[in-house]
Amino acid sequence: MKKIILFLLTVLNISFLYFTGCVPSKPTDEVEILPSERLINKLEVNRRRIRNFEGTGTLHVQADNINNNASFKVVLQKPDSIFLTIMGPFGIELAQALVTKEKFSFYDVLHNTIYQGSTNDEVLKDIFKINLSFNDLIDAFIGSVNLTENLYKPPASYEIDYDQYVLTYVDSLTGVETQYRVDVRELGIKNFKITGEKGDAILEGKYSDFEILETVAVPYKIEVMNKEKNQSVMIEYKRMDANKKNISINFEIPKDATVIKW
Secondary structure: OHHHHHHHHHHOOOOOOOOOOOOOOOOHHHOOOOOHHHHHHHHHHHHHHOOEEEEEEEEEEEEOOEEEEEEEEEEEEOOOEEEEEEEOHHHOEEEEEEEEOOEEEEEEOOOOEEEEEEOOHHHHHHHHOOOOOHHHHHHHHOOOOOOHHHOOOOOOEEEEEOOEEEEEEEOOOOOOEEEEEEEOOOOOEEEEEEEOOOOOEEEEEEEEEEEEEOOEEEEEEEEEEEOOOOEEEEEEEEEEEEOOOOOOOOOOOOOOOEEEEO
């Protein structure tokens, strides 16, 4: 059972999912080159445009003592719910996790045991192994970048590299640098890189095979590498839907399940 929980928690360490890849291209003469403030505004509008999301696919996790593949399904309901199901061979459910702003529940199907507790920043950090807010966690699954705090703050540098906008921000207190590369045509965030004050890589992401959902570029393939912890997660969606009326969370626990408070 510990291996199942460790696998799920490592999978959910896909925080800061930001993307590299190709999206359908507009003719070059239709592209408007945006100043940084307009680009950030458009990215933020896109982030808020997807209200709910459902995706199924496969994932591969590599970390200390873990090298696993599994099928999964994720359902997001903004602003307050994340539901993840991990499946084994023949579609057999192994585990389910429901996280809201108030509480979380993890159900180990094979052992008919549910773990429950209150959700707060410290709990999220313990579970997902990274200091993420609940809203950032929702954004991560659909490749969004919360740039709200940068709406009125210019980047440290801003340039156009062939068909990509390159935005770089530097934390004045820690010296941590975050760089985003954005497709000029479809405004899909293609990759991101976080480096420490000494230039050491902390987190890197590569994302590809975009589809336009609700005018937003969302990737089918995601690869995130945690350099500090020597972990990598690869997700490949087989199906994605957004802003559909029939997208709902169905989390039902058997009455005879053992409940353990976390």
